[in-house]
Amino acid sequence: MSEGLCTLTTIENNPVEQFLRTDRLPHIWCSGCGIGTTVNCFAQALIDSKAEINKTVVVSGIGCTGRVAGHVLLDSFHTTHGRAIPFATGMKLANPSLNVVVYSGDGDLFAIGGNHIMHAARRNIDLKVICVNNFTYAMTGGQTAPTTPLGANTSTASYGNYDEPFNIPHLMDAVGAVYVARWTTFHVKQLERSMTELLKKKGFGFIEILSPCPVLFQRRNKLGDSVETMKFYKQHCKIKNGAPTSEVGILPGEDITIGTFVNRERPDYIAQMRRHLSGQLGEKFVNEGVPACCA
Amino acid sequence: MQADPKGVLTGTHFMDGDHACCEGALAAGARFAAGYPITPSTEVVERFATRIPTVGGTFIQMEDELAASIAIAGAAWAGVKAFTVTSGPGFSLMMEHIGYAAMTETPAVFVNVQRGGPSTGLPTLPAQSDMMQARWGSHGDYEVIAVCPSSPQECFDLTIKAFNLAEEYRTPVMVMMDEVVGHMTERVVIPPAEEIEITPRRHTHKPPEEFRLFDTGPDLVPEMVYAGEGYKFHVTGVTHDERGYPVITPQAQDRLVRRICEKIRIAADKITMIEEADTEDADVVVVSYGITSRVAQRAIDLAKERGAKVGKLRLLTAWPFPDKEIARLAAKVKALVVPEINLGQMVREVERAAGGRCKVIPVSHAGGSVHRPETILEVILGAAR
Amino acid sequence: MPKGEVAIVVERCKGCGICVEFCPTHVLELASAFNSKGYHPPHIVNPDKCSGCGLCGMYCPDFAIFGWRTDTPATKEGAHAG
Numbered sequence: 001m002s003e004g005l006c007t008l009t010t011i012e013n014n015p016v017e018q019f020l021r022t023d024r025l026p027h028i029w030c031s032g033c034g035i036g037t038t039v040n041c042f043a044q045a046l047i048d049s050k051a052e053i054n055k056t057v058v059v060s061g062i063g064c065t066g067r068v069a070g071h072v073l074l075d076s077f078h079t080t081h082g083r084a085i086p087f088a089t090g091m092k093l094a095n096p097s098l099n100v101v102v103y104s105g106d107g108d109l110f111a112i113g114g115n116h117i118m119h120a121a122r123r124n125i126d127l128k129v130i131c132v133n134n135f136t137y138a139m140t141g142g143q144t145a146p147t148t149p150l151g152a153n154t155s156t157a158s159y160g161n162y163d164e165p166f167n168i169p170h171l172m173d174a175v176g177a178v179y180v181a182r183w184t185t186f187h188v189k190q191l192e193r194s195m196t197e198l199l200k201k202k203g204f205g206f207i208e209i210l211s212p213c214p215v216l217f218q219r220r221n222k223l224g225d226s227v228e229t230m231k232f233y234k235q236h237c238k239i240k241n242g243a244p245t246s247e248v249g250i251l252p253g254e255d256i257t258i259g260t261f262v263n264r265e266r267p268d269y270i271a272q273m274r275r276h277l278s279g280q281l282g283e284k285f286v287n288e289g290v291p292a293c294c295a
Numbered sequence: 296m297q298a299d300p301k302g303v304l305t306g307t308h309f310m311d312g313d314h315a316c317c318e319g320a321l322a323a324g325a326r327f328a329a330g331y332p333i334t335p336s337t338e339v340v341e342r343f344a345t346r347i348p349t350v351g352g353t354f355i356q357m358e359d360e361l362a363a364s365i366a367i368a369g370a371a372w373a374g375v376k377a378f379t380v381t382s383g384p385g386f387s388l389m390m391e392h393i394g395y396a397a398m399t400e401t402p403a404v405f406v407n408v409q410r411g412g413p414s415t416g417l418p419t420l421p422a423q424s425d426m427m428q429a430r431w432g433s434h435g436d437y438e439v440i441a442v443c444p445s446s447p448q449e450c451f452d453l454t455i456k457a458f459n460l461a462e463e464y465r466t467p468v469m470v471m472m473d474e475v476v477g478h479m480t481e482r483v484v485i486p487p488a489e490e491i492e493i494t495p496r497r498h499t500h501k502p503p504e505e506f507r508l509f510d511t512g513p514d515l516v517p518e519m520v521y522a523g524e525g526y527k528f529h530v531t532g533v534t535h536d537e538r539g540y541p542v543i544t545p546q547a548q549d550r551l552v553r554r555i556c557e558k559i560r561i562a563a564d565k566i567t568m569i570e571e572a573d574t575e576d577a578d579v580v581v582v583s584y585g586i587t588s589r590v591a592q593r594a595i596d597l598a599k600e601r602g603a604k605v606g607k608l609r610l611l612t613a614w615p616f617p618d619k620e621i622a623r624l625a626a627k628v629k630a631l632v633v634p635e636i637n638l639g640q641m642v643r644e645v646e647r648a649a650g651g652r653c654k655v656i657p658v659s660h661a662g663g664s665v666h667r668p669e670t671i672l673e674v675i676l677g678a679a680r
Numbered sequence: 681m682p683k684g685e686v687a688i689v690v691e692r693c694k695g696c697g698i699c700v701e702f703c704p705t706h707v708l709e710l711a712s713a714f715n716s717k718g719y720h721p722p723h724i725v726n727p728d729k730c731s732g733c734g735l736c737g738m739y740c741p742d743f744a745i746f747g748w749r750t751d752t753p754a755t756k757e758g759a760h761a762g
Contacts, residue, residue: 005713005723006688014687014737014746021529024540026742031694031719036741044738054525059369070529070541075522077372078531078541079365080395086329086362090369090377091522093353094327098373098523119358188738214696227701230739277348286301286351 016043019053021073028067032226034185034211035065035132039072041188042103042130045195056099059088061108063139064213065132068103082112085120088127096270099199100126106133106208107145110166114146121175121204126268128198129206133168134213142216149252153220167249172206173262179205180245180262185212186233187258194260203268210237210256296495298322298455300488302350307484312450312477313338316406316470317346319454320378322491325404326352327377329366331359331385334418335474336408339380360385364392368401372530374521376458376496378404382474383412383425386432393467394433395532397555400509400517402461402496404454406470408477411662421474422662423585424637429469430614436552438559440566441469441614443584447481453611459494460566464558465516471613473636475586475665503527508539509551515558563615571620574606578629578679582621582645584610586665587634594634594671603679613641618648625649630678634658634671654678684732684749686724692744693721699736699745705729708736 010022020043029035046056053074060069062081069076079087084102092100102109109117109131120127136154137143144154144161147168152161172180179201183191191209198205212218212229223229233256240248241259248257267275278285302321310318317339320328326347330340344354352375357363360381367377381389386407396403409425411417429441440460442453450472457468499506499518508528509517520526533541534548559566574580579598583591588609598605608624608631610617621644625631630653633642642657649655658674660666686707693715699722700708707730708722715721722745724730732749740746 005690005711005715005721008687008689009691011687011689011743011746013748014743016737016743016746020743021540025689026692026694026717026744029741032696032698033741036743037698037739040738040740040743054527055523057522070531073527075527076529077369077522078529078533079368080391080532083361083365083392086357086366087369089355089357089362090327090329090366091373092369093355093366094370094373094375094377095521095523115358116362119362185739185741188735192738226696227698230698230702273353281348284349286349 015047016040019043019046019073021071024071027071029064030215032212032214033064034134034209034226035068037185037188038130038132038191038209038211039068041192042195044192045199048192048196049199051099051199055097056101057091058101058103059084059091060102061104061113063105063108063137064134065103065105066108082108083116084108085113085116085127085129089120089125092126093270100128102127102129104131106131106135106147107137110146110168118175121172121177121206123269124176124178124203124266124272126202126270127204129204130195131168131206131208132211133208134211134217136213136217138213138216142213142220149250151252165250167245168208169248169261170245173245176204176266177206177262178203178264178266181206181260182208182210182248182258184210184233184237184258186230187237190239197260203266296493298488298491298493299324303488303491304485305487307482309480310447310483311338311480312444312447312472313408314342315447315450315483316454316472317342318483318485319451320404320458321346321350322451322485323376323455323458324493325376325378325458326350327367327370327375328354328379329357329363329377330354330380331357331363333382333385335410335477336380336382336406339406339408360388361392364389364405365395367403368392368396368399371401371403372522376402378406380406380408382408382410383416384414386425386428390432393439394435394437396467397433397437397439398532399530400465400555401467402465403467404457404461404470405467406454406472409471409473417663419474420663421586421665422636423473423587424640424662426471426613426635426637426640429471436556438556439467439469439614440464440559441471441612442568443471443610443613444476445585445588445609446476447479447483450476451483451485455491455493459492462494462496463516464562465497465519466559471585473585507537509535509537511554515554515561559615566612566615567617567620568611569617569620570609570611572607574608574624576604577606578604579632579675580606580608580624580628581632581634581671581675582608582610583634584613584641587636590666590668591634591671593668594675597668597672598675598679601676603676605675605679610641616644616648621645621648622650625652628653630654630656632656632658632671632674632678634666636660636662636665682728682730683751684730684747686730686736686745686747688721688723689744690715690721692742693719694742695719695721696741698739698741702739703736704733705731
């Protein structure tokens, strides 16, 4: 059989390549893992949102999704487990001209990082948070996460999970996020559009992306491979933009609601801080932003 | 370079150590602080929160010390001098991020106004029982620098020094105060900005194509850049190579972790600050730091009145530990007396450095107050016999 | 005449098969040949059917494939290097 396999080492006319550390490809994510697809959409969204690339920063936590920071060709920071958001907060407040994106997983953001995501959303810190939800702690071998559905099999719940999971969009809505959406790695067009919206939105914005973990979660729960999971998303996800977030919890055996649920306006933290302090202090308030400290 | 006058409250003040520490940070150029309330340190950030809007910068009270200790790393990589302040329980929470700062070579200052421990302990009373924790608290091999003020004036001066050391060596630096030094009110003289020497950030002059984030010269300290300048760099806490990319091998580990430790070790002589007096023909030398050194001074004076030949060695830097100075004294004296408000921490370092050449006698104290001078005096006189 | 073209970086591919499955016009099949990691990358079996929709490239988790329309120029556009 003569199959001429392509001999390319890079695809020059793929506009996404400029955002990748191509010296680190192939990346570490498993065959069929959805994280790479989300990064693909993100790179496209950087183009479509006309983001200032030099001012765009990606901050990740620890976990499979946490490895995103290391694969994007931007100023990027791979921080500690659960603490991407406070790191990003410090960075944003020190240099408000930066466009800070937090890219992390469901366990990192909502278990160990749960406290921080709540407060950053409450304060409306101008951060764009992208959460890849594969329903498990994948990097460490497939343990239960705060998103693992009831009854699912994980390595720390080998008789099935009896821990009630979060309804993440509802949580984000309740703590004050100004943009809340859920998509999947199948719905790439909508996801890319949503990421573009997120990048342009001022304030604490959040997108949850459902993604297959073929080697651990899908395999343990006999959900097939990545292609099977994508077909499942195609068939069982219903787009309901503006749906009340209290109704979008993911229940076993039921269809999954996806869409952009929340898109509202509220002054971001820095705007609020500056307005308040200049109101109180008048001319004494030094509002020129923070100067860099090199000589 | 000179201090930025906007942050320098020149004049003669009557203020306590916590407040002086805040002024030291401002004078050093700190323009970002993240904190969480904890007695007896809270006044440092309370003052910073009040001062910084008119100096130019940001304070944010974070939701816990875990958040505060990494927010300052974010600020540092955005181009700003940053610090956080805490006491024992918060210090414990910050340990992971002290390690992260050491591993990523992030300049940052951590102030610990020590109080009685362990656990909630004595929130309003002094101790010096976090000294070993300052050195070994985070996991893995790394080095820290720690300074020990013994007066509000030193809280000002040594905080500036701490920031300068953090920039010079791209490392986390601890300011190890204690509740008494923090809450005692004394004269603090803040000089004009032109007289305050500040170490600027070691920012590279290389363009992005030539720059590698963790390349170093003979002093083993890499140059830094900031987010937003177009360098497109990557920082990770995973063991990494000179590009900053994760490399999970024993070879990369050896290269990186040895260098991070060596860069401090080879500079230990330059970093060490001690105050020494009357040690030339002393029989006993009292080794102390922080508030205890002031009580020890009283005990030394009383001992001299009784005819004892006593010298003093005060540690202004506890870490890196001044091995050479201790070894030198141990060869000459009968005993080194080490009073501390703990059940034996820095005394172990003294013992190690003395190498058995003289007696090393701790004067321990479980915490909650300073020593009575008579307690230290008794030990000095006993050792001199 | 095909309206599109596809390029594949064989060494990046992990043989997940998503591009093969979701190509609307069945341009691709997984090859029996394999790359240096042992994965079977896609190869083009129906080049004439390619519409240049680019879905393969949008889905690919490994940046191993990219499709584009040949009746419009594909350029690196829009990104502000600021």
